[in-house]
Amino acid sequence: MTGILSGRVAIVTGAGRGLGREHALELARQGAMVVVNDFGTTLGGAIDPANPAHEVVAAIRAEGGQAVANGADVANFEQAGAMVQQAIDTYGRLDILVNNAGFVRDRMLVNTTEEEWDAVIRVHLKGHFAPLRHASKYWRDEAKAGRTPQARVINTTSGAGLKGSVGQASYSAAKAGITGLTLVAAHELARYGVNVNAIAPAARTRMTEDAFGETMAAPEEGFDAMNPANVSPVVAWLASAGSEVTGRVIEVEGGRVCIEEGWNHGPQVDSGARWEAAAVGAQIEQLLAQAAVPEPVYGS
Template sequence: MSLLEGRVAIVTGAGRGLGRAHALKLAEHGAKLVINDLGSSSSGEGVDQTPAQEVVAAIEAMGGQAVVNTSDVSNWNAAQEMVQQAVDTFGRLDVLVNNAGILRDRMLVNMTEDEWDTVVKVHLKGTFAPIHHAANYWRLESKAGRPVDARIINTTSHSALFANIGQANYASAKGGIATLTQLAARELGRIGVTVNAIAPRAETRMTAGLSEGQSEERMARRDPEWIAAMVAWLASPESKSISGRIFETWGYGYSVIESWQHGPQMEASRDPTEIGEGVKRIAGFARPNAGIDRNTWLNP
């Protein structure tokens, strides 16, 4: 039996790049899919059904089953309809892969309100809305006495985890997704749902121009298929014991991002004039914040 035989999955933003790779890998291993893609540009402009239709055609050509969904995942009702489409079409839902996203990069002093609002909406609300509606479907299944063994796989980013400059909107939204992943894992575990996230490094239209001059070997290691393999495993029954984790993923390897930890401490005081030396001392003993290039084995 294939790794994902009989499982039904939604992949958002599945028309191109990482989402397309996820969808094809899931289908290759037996999943039936709802291919969600609004068909917009990388900055979130325009609508085009063609990318989603092409992925469905590719899945059908390999003997799989898939349907098109062109909803805006940050639209509350559209996200609910997408979940219902999976259930109506294939009789169930087992996996939700939240991948849809856009970029509108700018230094924070130059960023407009619309650039902030739009990016945060697409990424953060566009992750929360599908989770909310999928979780309610699984909650009702559990209450009805039907066993649930479901998976949610979110997409965060190194830009959020290691504070990449020039991406205040994107990094803030992706940081929210990382925390949402851990929170949802704690809330939904009791009904049989695991929740994990990936922090991928891949060559897609979202990263166009960032890899100029890099070696052929490095470019090969940025192929989205390396990341899709991890997504497929996390979507499978084999991953049942893993939840609330964030994985760095690309062709150089996979690693677990370690969460915020309690660090050095000092006694509190009601008098601000008494705490200066103590604050400097504990800050000095604390490990420095990890930088975006700090983990060298994942950034050779």
């Protein structure tokens, strides 16, 4: 298969369903050889013995592409390393890492259990770190050996991580952490030929159908803005050697692409000395009056 990713090797995590599945299919259509990772879990994180990764591999091969399945738990450091090694052993290299795996356990903050918090932070945040850490070491070693790669990492954050979402404290915190990880990795890995970006997709998946219901439903006719396949061409371009962008977060919804601008320094004042507690309030109130009003939290 030929396309903008011809000859490149990719890992897509959480690629058995939803966004990850569409990413894997699109990358393969664009010529990439794909390691299709899925741990095979239910929406709540329980193990599902019918791992859908094999079906995605079969679909890619049926279209003439190359793919292999992987069942690693991406938040397990050793398993994540073995997944990266599988790509290298199978196809001789690794060029692309798409971190997508995750699940939700939505609760209002006062009802969230420690186990629910830990599980969501683990799968999203550590599940991004572990594959990225192992892939980064491989790319650093390649660069030091004089084979500087044109590697690309696409992480998955969310509007919940950028603005917050009522009833999703753990998910919002994890996705915000992924944004910070993306910015740091983009800076640290640039010297090794690695570009790192994140997408904030809005699409109909198992996670969003329960959270947003009818707003994610497919239309009876016309353009289906919530089809997860709409997001994947952006991922494919970011994964290409022709993409030079790094350290950015890009929101994708239907046909809309938006560059997120994130935190920037706003109005400020410097007293030149330590503030008195009784005096600082009036100064902060003046600064707030000059500052941009934050966009509302989802669900507020």
